Amino acid sequence: MAPSAALVMPKVGASGHVEVDSDTRIYYEVYGAAGARGPLVLVHGSACALPFCADLYTALVKAGFKVLTYDARGLGRSTCARRLLTSSAMAGDMLAVVDSVLGPESRFVAAGYSLGGMIIQEAMHRLAKEGRASRLLGAYLMATSAGHRFRPLPWRRERQAHRQTAPMMYRDDTDLENVFVKGPLSDYIFSTAWLDTFPGSPLIPPPALAPTPAPAASAAASASAVAEGAAPSAATAPTAPAAAAAASASSAAAAAPAPATSAAAGGRTRRAILNDRFRAHWREMSAWEIKYMDYVVAQVGGEGGDEGVCFDTQGEAGGRGAVDYVVAQLTAYKGHFLGPRRAALIRRSGVRVRVCVAPSDAIFPRADQQALAASLGATAVEVVGGHCDATQLDGAEAVAADIAAAFGGAK
Numbered sequence: 001m002a003p004s005a006a007l008v009m010p011k012v013g014a015s016g017h018v019e020v021d022s023d024t025r026i027y028y029e030v031y032g033a034a035g036a037r038g039p040l041v042l043v044h045g046s047a048c049a050l051p052f053c054a055d056l057y058t059a060l061v062k063a064g065f066k067v068l069t070y071d072a073r074g075l076g077r078s079t080c081a082r083r084l085l086t087s088s089a090m091a092g093d094m095l096a097v098v099d100s101v102l103g104p105e106s107r108f109v110a111a112g113y114s115l116g117g118m119i120i121q122e123a124m125h126r127l128a129k130e131g132r133a134s135r136l137l138g139a140y141l142m143a144t145s146a147g148h149r150f151r152p153l154p155w156r157r158e159r160q161a162h163r164q165t166a167p168m169m170y171r172d173d174t175d176l177e178n179v180f181v182k183g184p185l186s187d188y189i190f191s192t193a194w195l196d197t198f199p200g201s202p203l204i205p206p207p208a209l210a211p212t213p214a215p216a217a218s219a220a221a222s223a224s225a226v227a228e229g230a231a232p233s234a235a236t237a238p239t240a241p242a243a244a245a246a247a248s249a250s251s252a253a254a255a256a257p258a259p260a261t262s263a264a265a266g267g268r269t270r271r272a273i274l275n276d277r278f279r280a281h282w283r284e285m286s287a288w289e290i291k292y293m294d295y296v297v298a299q300v301g302g303e304g305g306d307e308g309v310c311f312d313t314q315g316e317a318g319g320r321g322a323v324d325y326v327v328a329q330l331t332a333y334k335g336h337f338l339g340p341r342r343a344a345l346i347r348r349s350g351v352r353v354r355v356c357v358a359p360s361d362a363i364f365p366r367a368d369q370q371a372l373a374a375s376l377g378a379t380a381v382e383v384v385g386g387h388c389d390a391t392q393l394d395g396a397e398a399v400a401a402d403i404a405a406a407f408g409g410a411k
Contacts, residue, residue: 003199003268003393005276007284009054010061018100020073020093027077028070028097031061037408038065038109041098045114045143045388046329049076052285053391059400064408068108070097074325075287084154085332087115091122109138109407113356113390114363115329117144118336124351125342133349137410140403143358143387145368146375147337154335161330169326176282181275191360191386195271199394204359204385270393287326343375353378354406356399360385379406 010031017025029050032038040060044053050071060067073093074080094110102108112120120139127133152160170176179185186195193205278285346353355373357380359366364387373380383402389395 003270003273005273005280007051007054007277007281008058009051010058010067013066014101017077018070018097020096021081023079023081024073024093025079026070026073026093026097028068028101030066030068030101031057032064032066037063037404038067039102039106040065040067040109040111040403040407041094041102042067042069043094043110043112043116043119044069044072044391045112045116046072046333047075047287047326048072049285049287051281053396055393055396056391056400059397060403063400063404065109065404068098068101070094072329074328080325080328084158085328087118087332087336088122088126090115090119090332091126094119094123095126105135107135107137109140109403109410110136111140111142111403112144113142114144114387115333115336117141118147118333118338121146121336121338121346124346124349124353125338128345128349128351133346133351136351138352138354138407140354140356140406141372141378142356142390142399143361143364143369144355144372145364146339146343146372147333147335149337149339151335151337154331157331157334158327161327161334165326165330170282173279176278180278180282186271186274186278188362189386189388190270190274190392191358191384191389193360194385194389194395195274196269198268199270199273203389203395203398204382274392338372338375340375347375347377352407352410354402355380356384356390356402357382358384358386358389361387363387 012029012031013033014030015028017027019025042053042056042060044050050069053069057067057069070093071078072090073085098106098108110120110123112118120141121144124133124136124139127135151157170179191204194203197205353373353376355369355376355378357366357369357373358364359382361369370380372378381402383398384390384395390399
């Protein structure tokens with residue numbers, strides 16, 4: 001069956017809000033039935049609403065997991081106070097949801113990508129520090145890093161985030177076309193080589209596969225050549241801080257979908273499928289829509305750069321608009337730093353950690369992701385190439401299979 005551009009969420013088993021504090025309510029949903037696998041808590045990246053990861057939820061449920069996920073504070077159906085966010089504060093939200101929904105002594109697998117991976121790092125440290133690391137059956141970190149010791153000051157982080165956010169926000173469908181479909185955003189959050197090949201072809205295409213759509217026959221031939229033993233480049237070889245990583249990466253590759261012809265994919269590249277999906281559902285999937293706001297971007301002081309952007313924002317009744325919440329989340333990831341001492345505490349706690357390195361990630365360099373795995377004594381694998389490839393189509397299916405292989409038997 002050809003992959004569909006439709007946004008299909010799994011059946012919701014339970015949903016509601018968790019009161020974290022007097023002005024923060026976190027909306028959550030639970031999918032799948034309690035069974036032999038899980039429960040698994042999935043923490044999404046910045047600026048995403050729950051439906052963005054619909055394919056990943058569905059694949060995890062099919063793999064037998066009971067999945068708990070939630071809207072980050074300020075996004076989707078969650079509320080937030082007017083204040084900056086940190087990865088530590090957001091880890092508190094995650095644990096509050098877990099304790100309320102699954103129980104304060106529950107045991108679970110935690111999985112997250114991008115900022116979600118940083119939030120899980122903070123949660124792992126908090127549980128290890130409190131002597132409760134045994135609650136974690138495992139942690140799966142995708143396309144993320146440990147951050148950096150030398151970080152911009154808080155006010156500078158916020159201005160950097162403002163400057164980066166404004167050009168990416170949409171007001172309407174025309175903006176979507178200019179920013180995502182025709183513009184830079186899709187090739188920033190996904191691997192270009194992955195986008196421009198067909199579903200079922202290699203998830204981390206070797207350089208020989210051109211990053212532009214090929215005619216149906218030649219695309220199928222390219223996929224078949226790779227399937228029949230074309231040697232992968234060094235850039236796609238699995239890397240890990242431990243010797244076991246190579247075997248783990250091989251098992252992950254074996255679990256990935258077999259290459260398919262362009263005809264089996266309906267003659268459409270992943271880019272064409274995702275473009276249609278975003279056109280139809282972008283307001284549900286992301287927080288990049290400008291809501292309740294008028295904003296003015298002006299150059300002030302200095303010679304541009306981080307100090308050259310200010311925003312005049314007006315939300316409903318003095319409230320915050322989408323730009324503010326997206327900026328708050330980007331500020332949280334810019335301020336994150338796990339550090340060697342905290343990483344060592346997690347390592348000593350005995351939590352099993354698996355890091356899914358995205359070698360083509362435009363946000364977190366491959367070396368940073370590998371350094372995170374090394375600091376945690378984690379197994380590192382390369383299952384998908386780009387920053388968000390793990391959340392969509394066959395990328396989601398391959399990652400769900402890898403999570404199931406790594407933690408499916410954990411109880």
